Amino acid sequence: ETGVTQTPRHLVMGMTNKKSLKCEQHLGHNAMYWYKQSAKKPLELMFVYNFKEQTENNSVPSRFSPECPNSSHLFLHLHTLQPEDSALYLCASSQAGDYGYTFGSGTRLTVV
Amino acid sequence: ILNVEQSPQSLHVQEGDSTNFTCSFPSSNFYALHWYRWETAKSPEALFVMTLNGDEKKKGRISATLNTKEGYSYLYIKGSQPEDSATYLCAPNAGNNRKLIWGLGTSLGVNP
Numbered sequence: 489e490t491g492v493t494q495t496p497r498h499l500v501m502g503m504t505n506k507k508s509l510k511c512e513q514h515l516g517h518n519a520m521y522w523y524k525q526s527a528k529k530p531l532e533l534m535f536v537y538n539f540k541e542q543t544e545n546n547s548v549p550s551r552f553s554p555e556c557p558n559s560s561h562l563f564l565h566l567h568t569l570q571p572e573d574s575a576l577y578l579c580a581s582s583q584a585g586d587y588g589y590t591f592g593s594g595t596r597l598t599v600v
Numbered sequence: 601i602l603n604v605e606q607s608p609q610s611l612h613v614q615e616g617d618s619t620n621f622t623c624s625f626p627s628s629n630f631y632a633l634h635w636y637r638w639e640t641a642k643s644p645e646a647l648f649v650m651t652l653n654g655d656e657k658k659k660g661r662i663s664a665t666l667n668t669k670e671g672y673s674y675l676y677i678k679g680s681q682p683e684d685s686a687t688y689l690c691a692p693n694a695g696n697n698r699k700l701i702w703g704l705g706t707s708l709g710v711n712p
Contacts (some may be wrong), residue, residue: 530702530705532687
């Protein structure tokens with residue numbers, strides 16, 4: 489365990505479903521991130537939250553909706569996804585944003 | 601647009617061999633360079649964060665050097681062990697917004 493916990497580990501959903509990914513950290517970090525990792529592509533930053541405020545949305549489609557209710561929890565709400573959204577979704581946290589990130593193990597998402 | 605290149609893309613070595621990989625990045629507006637190790641089915645794990653030209657960091661049998669003027673970093677593994685098998689990712693903070701830009705990684709396999 490790294491201190492960043494993601495649930496579920498695996499998720500299969502239909503294109504009309506609504507689901508949520510959860511990320512939790514109790515490291516005292518003040519920044520949290522969602523990343524997408526697709527085959528043969530580098531990690532893609534999706535969203536950044538600093539002190540619960542969204543500071544970056546990296547041109548992510550609106551079918552992905554993040555939520556950060558407090559500095560320890562981060563959600564990614566999913567609805568009407570497409571098969572090309574199938575990927576590994578990683579959550580990370582850091583202190584101040586310029587130091588090393590602590591990653592969760594990711595959620596392997598398959599959209600059918 | 602920043603371009604991060606890692607080479608080789610993959611390699612296999614025998615247990616006990618020493619090896620090294622390269623990370624190349626644009627040298628302008630450099631702020632820091634991150635190295636991560638990512639084992640299959642686990643979380644990416646931070647190895648080093650390097651900021652100064654000529655910096656050298658070491659963690660056990662793994663070490664890294666940084667040349668910010670020419671835009672490259674080397675990661676060395678001395679006496680490779682099977683547990684070193686992983687993908688090694690580099691990511692510079694650079695550009696005006698200091699975002700982390702990720703490489704595709706070098707996949708290392710160590711044969712016992």
